[in-house]
Amino acid sequence: MTVILLRHGVSTSNVAHTLAGRSAGIDLTDRGREQAQALVQRLGSLPIEHIVCSPLLRCQRTVAPLADKxxxxxEPDERLLEVDYGDWTGRPLGELISEPLWKVVQRHASAAVFPGGEGLAQVQFRVVSALREHDAALARKHGGEVLWVACTHGDIIKSVIADAYGMHLDLFQRIVVEPASISVVRYTPTAPFVWRVNDTGSDLSTLAPPRDPAARSGPVPGGETGNTVSTDNEGVEHPDSHTE
Incomplete structure (x- = not known):
C-alpha cells in the first residue's frame, strides 16, 4: 500500500510568517491555488483510489481540483489536523523564536508540549495510527495494493516520515516538507519504505503499484527499489520551519 503525503499549497499564513495551526479561514494564496491546479497534471494520471485530508480549509482547497479530476x-479526517499549537496559534514566527520552548521544539521535539495545546509525540502517534488504519482498510476493501493520497500539514508529514525512517522524533526537524510537495511511503507487512521526500515536480509514474511481486518487498541488494525514482525540487522557495 502506497500513500502520497501531500502538503497543502502556500497559504496566507505562510506568507505572513505566522503560526496558523488550527486557525479557521486560513486560505491559499494565488500561488497556492496555482499549486493546487498543478497537482492535477502531476497526479491526475495515477491510479489513485482514495483521498483523505485534514478538514482545514487550506488542505481542502489544495486537494479539491485533483479530486474533481x-x-x-x-474523506476528511480530524486525525490529520495540524498540530494544536495552543497559545502559540496565530503568533508571528519572529516572536516565537524568543520563547524557551522554541529550542525544545527544534532539538528535543519528543518532549515538546505546546502551552494549551498538544505534544509532538502525541501528534506523531495520532497521525501514524490514522494512516495505518486507512491503509489497512483500503487493503481489505480492494484486496490488493492501492495508491492513495493524504493531504495534510508540514509538521504532520515530517513526523510520519520520521516514523517510516525509524528516526527518533527529536531529529524530525532535519526533514524538509515544502508547500504542495509530496512525500511517499510504501507500507509493507514487514516495514515501511520511504520512496520520496519533498518532491515538488518530477515524473511520478513509478508510484503505480508494481506488477512484479519481487518489487513489492522493498529495496533489493545494491540499493535499488525496482523502479527508477528521481526527485526534482527546483524553483520552490524554502519556507521557515513551523509555518504550518
Missing part, C-alpha cells in the same frame, strides 16, 4: 470524494 479523479471523480473521487475527499
Amino acid at each position: 479523479l471523480g473521487i470524494d475527499v
Whole structure:
C-alpha cells in the first residue's frame, strides 16, 4: 500500500510568517491555488483510489481540483489536523523564536508540549495510527495494493516520515516538507519504505503499484527499489520551519 503525503499549497499564513495551526479561514494564496491546479497534471494520471485530508480549509482547497479530476470524494479526517499549537496559534514566527520552548521544539521535539495545546509525540502517534488504519482498510476493501493520497500539514508529514525512517522524533526537524510537495511511503507487512521526500515536480509514474511481486518487498541488494525514482525540487522557495 502506497500513500502520497501531500502538503497543502502556500497559504496566507505562510506568507505572513505566522503560526496558523488550527486557525479557521486560513486560505491559499494565488500561488497556492496555482499549486493546487498543478497537482492535477502531476497526479491526475495515477491510479489513485482514495483521498483523505485534514478538514482545514487550506488542505481542502489544495486537494479539491485533483479530486474533481479523479471523480473521487475527499474523506476528511480530524486525525490529520495540524498540530494544536495552543497559545502559540496565530503568533508571528519572529516572536516565537524568543520563547524557551522554541529550542525544545527544534532539538528535543519528543518532549515538546505546546502551552494549551498538544505534544509532538502525541501528534506523531495520532497521525501514524490514522494512516495505518486507512491503509489497512483500503487493503481489505480492494484486496490488493492501492495508491492513495493524504493531504495534510508540514509538521504532520515530517513526523510520519520520521516514523517510516525509524528516526527518533527529536531529529524530525532535519526533514524538509515544502508547500504542495509530496512525500511517499510504501507500507509493507514487514516495514515501511520511504520512496520520496519533498518532491515538488518530477515524473511520478513509478508510484503505480508494481506488477512484479519481487518489487513489492522493498529495496533489493545494491540499493535499488525496482523502479527508477528521481526527485526534482527546483524553483520552490524554502519556507521557515513551523509555518504550518
